[in-house]
Amino acid sequence: MPKRPDYISWDEYFMGVALLSAMRSKDPSTQVGACIVSPEKRIVGVGYNGFPSGCNDDDLPWEREGAFLETKYPFVCHAELNAILNSSGNLKGSSLYVALFPCNECAKAIIQAGIVEIVYLSDKYADTDAVKASKRMFGQAQVRLRQITPSGKRLVIELKV
Ligand SMILES: O=c1[nH]c(=O)n([C@H]2C[C@H](O)[C@@H](COP(=O)(O)O)O2)cc1CO
Numbered sequence: 152m153p154k155r156p157d158y159i160s161w162d163e164y165f166m167g168v169a170l171l172s173a174m175r176s177k178d179p180s181t182q183v184g185a186c187i188v189s190p191e192k193r194i195v196g197v198g199y200n201g202f203p204s205g206c207n208d209d210d211l212p213w214e215r216e217g218a219f220l221e222t223k224y225p226f227v228c229h230a231e232l233n234a235i236l237n238s239s240g241n242l243k244g245s246s247l248y249v250a251l252f253p254c255n256e257c258a259k260a261i262i263q264a265g266i267v268e269i270v271y272l273s274d275k276y277a278d279t280d281a282v283k284a285s286k287r288m289f290g291q292a293q294v295r296l297r298q299i300t301p302s303g304k305r306l307v308i309e310l311k312v
């Protein structure tokens with residue numbers, strides 16, 4: 152019997168894990184997930200954006216606007232950083248799959264962790280200084296950047312067997 156033809160690709164699998172992880176995010180406006188993959192194509196870390204563990208989700212603000220301390224920005228831990236911190240072992244030579252292009256703060260952690268490739272879907276904050284700084288560092292550190300063209304393909308998971 153020939154092998155099943157409609158299996159998902161590596162890129163679809165790892166971006167799918169990143170997008171599934173994003174569904175755990177409680178951020179009402181932007182849910183981001185990240186999946187770190189070793190050179191041997193093993194998943195070595197996953198994460199999504201959220202407040203640090205032990206910090207009460209219901210006490211901290213999810214606001215985007217207003218006084219800095221009344222917004223989520225000083226408190227939220229980005230998906231990429233969570234994936235690095237949640238990872239097991241050495242990340243040298245690994246790839247990071249993430250729905251949204253990483254900011255400069257995550258870029259520093261990504262580079263220092265030894266991640267060599269970013270695979271992303273959206274670059275919706277390309278015009279921001281954070282993303283400009285991020286690309287400058289990735290360029291100098293020779294981190295490869297690869298945007299997956301959104302195919303619109305639906306990966307459906309039904310919770311049944
Ligand atoms: O790369 C990222 N990773 C990541 O986890 N985030 C998170 C932080 C916030 O919870 C949310 C961005 O919120 P907003 O789009 O409302 O500004 O996404 C944001 C970025 C973009 O810099």
Ligand SMILES: [Zn+2]
Nearest residue numbers: 229253254257
């Ligand atoms: Zn970030």
